[in-house]
Amino acid sequence: MSRQLSFNPQKEFELIEYPGKVVNPDRMLATLGGIINISKVLGDEVKRLPLRFHPENPYNKPAFGDCSEKTGVLLSITVRRHKKDRQRPPEYFVRVLGHCSRVFTFDSLCDFQYLPLWSTPRSDSANAALELTYALDQLMPRDSADLDFFKRRHSQLLSLPELFTHVDVVYPGSYRTDSQEDGQQEVLGVQSKATYDNQGVISFNMVDSFPTQADSQNLKRLKVKYVSDEQLACVKKLFDDCPIWTRIALQYESGLTNDKLKCITPSLAYYFSNGPWRTMYVRFGYDPRKDFNSRYYQTFDFRLRFSTGLSEFVYSKKFVKQRKAANASSGPSEDGSSDLVQDIDYPYFDEHKLPRSRQCMLRYSDVRMARIQEMLEKIPTPLTGAVCNERTGWLPPGFDAQVRQIVCSTISELLRSHYRKEHLTAEVEAVPQTDAAEEEDEADVEEEEDTQEEDMEQDESQTEQYPDTDIEQLLDNITS
Known part of the structure; x- marks a missing residue:
């Protein structure tokens, strides 16, 4: 098996993932608004690409394609097989036709699609069954000079809302259920957790026990972040002298940067998100609920x-x-x-x-x-x-x-x-x-x-x- 490669990376393509099987390219382009509308969308970084399943029917809402940054390569692979010797492995010829840097995908929801159909009784049927007739020509004038449209009497009325849904993107979140409160709770409001991954953020209460040692993942993070033994010993000495600190006080007394303290403090102390010691770092093993001196x-x-x-x-x-x-x-x-x-x-x-x-x-x-x-x-x-x-x-x-x-x-x-x-x-x-x-x-x-x-x-x-x-x-x- 032999392969031959040829490259043409200078040519750039635009990728549109059409949500259907394309049999007739002209009809496919018509559903996207024609080549002129596609060119306008491709030349704008904000516009969405509309897809109308019935281009001539104004009573349907288009599905929109969103642009996303993706890298792709367009390949052309030719396989040649020997007609006489079937046992010989085929030869592959691979050509790189070009590349693309963005793609349009139709991942949004489709709204209701309506056709202007009128129900009329069949004249050749004894049971007088109803027959659906495509009545777009009767609902809309043929052109701007069609004045007879205003003299015609419509036997039926077709009234559709202009907009069915306001959004076409699936909401990925989930709703939470709020606990029933009786108004007797007096704990201070919980602040948002820190932006970094802090395993020692706990909520203050009078029942649960507080952590006595650091999590194993926090100890591993000290080696990954290249924290020296001198820096760790400096912060540890501060916690030995005083069991509770603020972040800015630790940074001021130790002289370390905030990035270093983000790695050191979770291995030496836990963090209160509410309560009397809110936003404070407390040394592992120290319980301020049992020490009267913790009022300071x-x-x-x-x-x-x-x-x-x-x-x-x-x-x-x-x-x-x-x-x-x-x-x-x-x-x-x-x-x-x-x-x-x-x-x-x-x-x-x-x-x-x-x-x-x-x-x-x-x-x-x-x-x-x-x-x-x-x-x-x-x-x-x-x-x-x-x-x-x-x-x-x-x-x-x-x-x-x-x-x-x-x-x-x-x-x-x-x-x-x-x-x-x-x-x-x-x-x-x-x-x-x-x-x-x-x-x-x-x-x-x-x-x-x-x-x-x-x-x-x-x-x-x-x-x-x-x-x-x-x-x-x-x-x-x-x-x-």
Whole structure:
């Protein structure tokens, strides 16, 4: 058996998988709208190829073919057999006629196909059986000059809807049945799982036991991703020192990239998707439900309400990261907000700076404010055998609201001080000063500082008097 090959890869074809047996190519082209319509569809990347089973009948909906990117080769194979010697193996001649890069397939559903048929009784039948007659010529005018069409009386009425179905693609999903809820559930809402394959994502509850060791697949992933022993030991030491961490805190303290942590953390800790420790990584074998000290690591979800003052400094996390990446080549940003707002990769909340983004997922221990840490210390130790709450953990009800109010007051006072400094600086730059005027201004500044201290004391008394005031109300007087 011998084979001969010849190639012609320069010629490109368009493949149309016609859903039927082609006997007459001309009639096949007519069902696709003719060669002109096919050329229009092939020249457009968006159009679908219509297929009408009855090209002359307007009362049927076409089936559409969708274009998809596929690679194919058109081959021509010729087989030659010896007529005299049948035992000799045949010879094959293979030619490559060309190639194709896309194909039209008719995988969509077909809608109802109607024919304009009228039922008329047979004149030659004694039983007066009905006969179906193709009445398209009676329902439509022959041409634009056929004025007799409007004088004809139709014995029957054919009225069909213009559209039967809105879509012709099969929906691959399946509907889920929601469980019946009685409204008594108090567990925090479940967030979506991480985009990567994390085997340790669990839901918080008071019944089930938490994982004590990592999955075997996660341990194998460490070798595939080329994680060094030093990197693994660094993260393991952090979990030995503190059993619960946030992702951004692990990245900040370890100095590793996010891709490395995605491989390391599933082998050392599991991840809570809801509950008091939502979005936290907990060391394997550690049960926060049994340790009263785990209250320091509960989730503090802080979100900013924006008004005129805050929107000038704090942006969304996505916007800040894009701007940071754009400024990486030209150096750090030198705008005024960089000194007032915390860095986007800084995992803690300091008292003298604004939050890093509009929403911050923190541990209560990450809020570095003496007043809040004292509140955590003063929480009374529960009795022996007591368990934490499924919603609030080891913290009393309303504790998160009090902490949020303190943080909002701190942010409000920080913005007030910032705007006062800008106002004083603008006044000093606008008025030229002499030596005598400088001495007078120093006295005025001292009086102004005393006035500021009195205003701060008055603001603190008002904050204590109205503890439920939100950040928007606190910032109403900033620009006045």
